[in-house]
Amino acid sequence: MPDSIDIPPVVVTATVNGERVSRAVEPRMNLVDFLREELELTGSHIGCEHGVCGACTVRVDGTIVRGCLMLAVQADGAQVLTIEGLSESGEIADLQENFKTRNAAQCGFCTPGMLMTAAELLAENPGAGRTEIREHISGNFCRCTGYQAIVDAIEETGKNRGEK
Amino acid sequence: MADSPVVTVHDRPNSYIGRSVPRPNVQRLLHGRGTFTDDIKLPRMVHAAYLRSPFAHADIKSINADAAKAAPGVAGVFTGKEIAELCEPYVGVLTHLEGMRSPPQYPMAIDRARWQGEPVVAVVAETRAQAEDAVELVEVDWAELPAACDMSAALDADAPVIHEEYGNNLCWERIVDEGDVDAAFDQAAVVVEDEFTFGRHTGVTLEPRSIISSWDPSEEQLTVYMSTQGPHMLQAIFAKHFGLEEHRVRVICKDVGGAFGIKVHTYGDEIATAALTMLLKRPVKFIPDRMESFTADIHARHHTIKARMAVAGDGKILAIDFDDLTGIGPYSMYPRSSGIEINQVLNLTGGPYTIENYRARGRVVFQNKPLMCQYRAVGHPIATAMQEALVDHAAQALGMDVVEIRARNLIPDDAYPTKSVTGMLFDKLSHHAAKDKLLGMVDYAGLRADQETARESGIYRGIGFACMIEVTSPSPMFYGVGGAPISAQDGVTLRLDAKGNLIVASGVTEQGQGAEAVLSQVAATAVGVTPDKIKIITGDTEITPYGGGTWASRGTGIAGEAAAQAGHALRDQILEVAGIMLQSEPRKLDIRDNAVVDTDTGNERISLAEVGRVVYYRADTLPKDYQSELIATRHHVPKKFPFAFTNGIHCSHVEVDVDTGMVKLLNYWVVEDCGTVINPLLVEEQVRGGVIQGIGGALYEECLYSDEGQLLNGNLADYLVPMAAEMPDIEVGHVTSPNSDSELGAKGAGEGGTGGAPAAILNAVNDALLPLGARLTVNPMTPERVLRALGKTE
Structure with a gap:
């Protein structure tokens, strides 16, 4: 049985593309799902969900990461840049x-x-x-x-x- | 109608034909602003996940979904039986593939699952994660059955029979026998024989198949957002199998993240997703994950072939004789059937050469593995690799150079129109010109000298050639004749708006290959506008002309021609009304760079924006007995030839590490003749991308199965695809033999790269290993298999 059903949401606060955002999410939610589902930043894509294809690559605190291998809660307090922010900059x-x-x-x-x-x-x-x-x-x-x-x-x- | 002089798109001033203009729709993709199906959210949308069979062959004794139904967020849980009640089953046979059989298929397994990955239970919940959680709560009581997994054993007397009513696992058999093959082999100076194995692989579109279905019961309207290559085909299929009128089904295809033939079939999980929205009356999204895609997408290519070639002392090919067996899973895929792949192998093998004696048997067998069906370059990689490996083998047996033997057998460039021994009609091909062009790009003598020198240092380099033909732009003889709801025609509507812009709508779809760019360039040229004035609309059955979509390299050859003809018609309409406004004869006017001009002087008379303004807002200033039109639709379907064949030649240069078995790709060259080239940049990138996909099949990609039918490498870490570091740069050249079946003269260019690369790489590897006495006849040529061929491993 997955643990998520019994675990309450956790508040994640991050600066995404220069904007401070805060959402209560399941602890198991990965960063790319957070960006796509919670923030509707759909430019980061989901290709494999196991860290091989690179379609979900985003920048976190200046370094590129796989959005499918990082949990949203790990991005709490971080500076996150997606393709949308990178383009607009x-x-x-x-x-x-x-x-x-x-x-x-x-x-x-x-x-x-x-x-x-x-x-x-x-x-x-x-x-x-x-x-x-x-x-x-x-x-x-x-x-x-x-x-x-x-x-x-x-x-x-x-x-x-x-x-x- | 206007009596303006007839001009073809090739005569137009300011032509965009043959120019490498950037694609009009690429900017949004570069800014993360594309709209792929998974990017869309609809109000009250829920998410589907499927419980899939963990066994290759098993009876479903019972299903207990109580816990799943009670799980958080779950909106519904449905079995195959419940889905089947809404949906008429489908049968994946084409009537022109005589004797083919396949039983009715349902979207999901009902009493028995027949491959690992077959959908069994659908769970719908508020989030995808909740749906996946609840799938884990469904209890299925399985009774595993003996499985027929190995295709080579599927016809054995003791093999489990997948469809008992048939008595064995044969889906289809075709035999071709032309000329006097036995006499030819008797006369041969040399007979070469090989047994080939081509591994089962799959498409791995980076965007998985994706669908959102939405049912409005008040209007009995089904709207389906889908990543697909054939919106109108899917419209027809959803309508037919759910008992709806076609105009009550709308298929919308936004950006497509790669397709390659994977997204042009009828998948049970997609049909079931449409049923789910009807059951729940809420939009339902289904996006398979990558692991799921490996067993739920079609697979491709798996063949074992025994082949031999008879050759005269002067290198002339006297006969080809082969026996091909392919395994297609437990059903033939609907509606294209799983017979076309082997049919292509039987039709195309030996196609570049003058051959008079030809015998082939193709057998298609059922097995307990995922369905196999058409994937980029359908059948071509197999036909080309078999034929080209035999040609190299014969050259070695004769002590003849591999280019020389090809030169002696390629159909002469002045022989057209002609037909192959299997009856394929060739309009105009250019094998010798292409070979000569390639030899101008490749320093063949230099490569041979380098090969010689390198061998002295224990470095084994090889050069491999592959000559090929490619089926493009098919007529109704491909699918329509066999009863499938797949249109061979396609249409383009052009409309001039009130500001002088051109709105272009077409039934073909864009999946990155540049269909929209081609339509834009052709329409701009035919009408006389600049590409920045053009808006292209594709991928919506409600607003585009009816057409087959994008597959079999048909977009440019078919929709491109429709755009040319629609462009002429709209131009005539514009010049007619402009002639009235200007009190001039239309034939003395032309349209150039968004304005009506005097044909002779090129002086501007009136802008298209002004024509639009008058027609739409000030029609009162036009004669009362005159009605203007600024919209034209034209369709095109190939008529003169069943297929617009193209030709090409590839050359691969590799280095094989005989200690590790690794193949390093050093250089690659291709010359392609796809008729009129609309956009050289896009054609070259189609060729390059196609070659790399072919390299995947040649060296890396294979779906590995256990004896029990369990996929062993169904993830992107274990299933290898071509990545940037190992891939070579590819040099591309063109020869142009226009298609005589159209004004535009274009043929397709989307698949030749994939069709030719496995042959060129296979020959290059064998050329490298020749002094060591090793020979491979298997794809992919993994390091293990190379070492085995060298006798360095068991």
Whole structure:
């Protein structure tokens, strides 16, 4: 018998995309369900729910995490950034433009997680070469593109940032 | 009607045909603002979860759902019997696949479950977690039965018979026998034989199948939000099996997170979800989790084939003879049937080559595993890998170069139209031009020299080629002729709005491949507007023209042509009314960059926005005996040929680590002839994505089963899919042989990559291992299997 039925909700307070939010949730609720169901931030996707595919990648206190492997209660007090917040901040506008130009998104289901992961690499090492890029995104499953266009878009963004 | 001069889309000024413009619908996906089905919440919506059979074959003696019904948040618990009362069963056979049989299927198991993962009990609750909790409270008294899991043994006399009324587990058998195969083998200088095994794998769309069903009893209206490739097909199926009129069923398909053929079938859990909303009169959402998807989605490909090829001393292929067996699970999938895959193998093998003698037997057997059905490149990877491996084998036996033997057998480029030994009609293909183009991209001599040098250091590199044909843009001869409610035609409606924008609606769907981009480019060109003026609407049976949807690489070839023809019709309408406004003959006018211009000078006469304003708001200024129209619908269905065949050639360069058995992908090249290329960027990305999916089947992906029919690797940690670090960059080239069945000349490009890659990789690996005397004829070529071929492991 799952334990949730007998355990009362727990209040989680976090700053999500710059906005302070508070919700009473079941302790077993994972972070991506919290974002999608409680906050209706549906840009973070659920692909496997066991930490392999990377579709639910979000940023928590500056580091990317799998939203399906972290509980919402663990994000209490944290700064959480999703694709919606990342987009609105303008931080990856250049990367998004290159994804568009290069057709680095097909169905778009992996794309938010892929952008989250790529944003981290570009912030740490904009000069990363193709092999490093491929290794960095190797935890994000894309069934459509075959990855080459994604690598191209990230590489191009890094080059342009390096020139600025 | 306007007598403006006839111009094709290829003659238009400011054409967008052949330009790599970005997709119009990609921005929302890049900003996390897409609408996938699971992103939708409806008022009073509840969530379904299914208890699935833990056994491959078992009787359901009793079901006790009392505890589940009393669990928190539960709205209802329903058995297969209760669901079946609402829904007429369905039979997955096509009448043109003569002799095929499959019994009636129900959405959920009733008295007996026939595969591990078959839905048995539906639980609906306020949250998905509550529904899943309550599933655990359902008690089923099972009596496990002997199972027929191994397809190779499914026809044995002592195999358990899954459908007793049939007496054995044979679903369908087809035999092809053309020419004089025995005489050809007698004459052969060389006969090569291989036994191939292609593993069972599955689609792993990153977005699982997803559905929300909503029944309004007051209007007897069923609305279904669904991640699907065929909204109108599903509309017809829901209507038929729930006894509704089709206009009382609306299927809405928003963003689709990958499909690849997985989302174009009738799944029991989806039909049952529609029944649940009728029972509860509340919207019901069902999203399977990943583990569920592994046993609930269709599987694909599993074949064992004994094949041989007869070749003359000059390398000429004299005959092919093969026997293919495939296991499809306990039923043939509805409505496409599970016979098309093997039918394609029988039709397409040897297709690039001039072959006169051909014999093949295909047998489709029932087994206690998930249903097998059409998945990206249906049958092509099998046909191509078998044929190309035999060609390489023959070249080795003759001591001939693998490119040379292909050059001697490929159908000459000036032989068209022609047909294959199996009766496939080819409009215009370009095998030799494609081969020459590829050899211009690949430094073949350099690769051979490098191979030689590397071997001296104990490094084994291989080069593999694969020539192929691909079925695209099918006519009604594919499904309609067999009785399935699957339209081969598709339509496009174009409407000019009051501000001069173009609203485009089509029956095809977008699942990332770029169907909406293609419609936009063709419509923009045919009418004379810029793409920023265009809004595309797809994925809604209530507001789009009737059509088959997106599968079999048909969107561009069929809906693209409908868009061209609708564009001509709307252009004529615009020029007619503009001619009245301007007191000019329509034939002296043209539309360019959102304005009506003088054809000769290009000078603007009136903007489309002004035409729209006058037509919609100031019709009083037009002649009283004149009624303008600014909307046109056109449909297209292929007529001249059953299929718009395309061709391609692949080359793979690999390195095999003979100590670990790992295959490293070094380079990959493809030349594809898909007719007129509307958007080179999108075509190339279809090819690349397709190749990577084919690589998955060649090297990594396999649904591994125990003898009892239990899936052993049904999760993304154990079932390997291609990830970025291991994948090569792929160079793509084009040859263009336009489709003569349409003005646009386009054919499909969505599946050739997947169809050709397993063959090219198989040949490359075997080429690498040739000096070691090892040969693989199995997919996926896992490290273990490579080592076994090398005699380095048991």
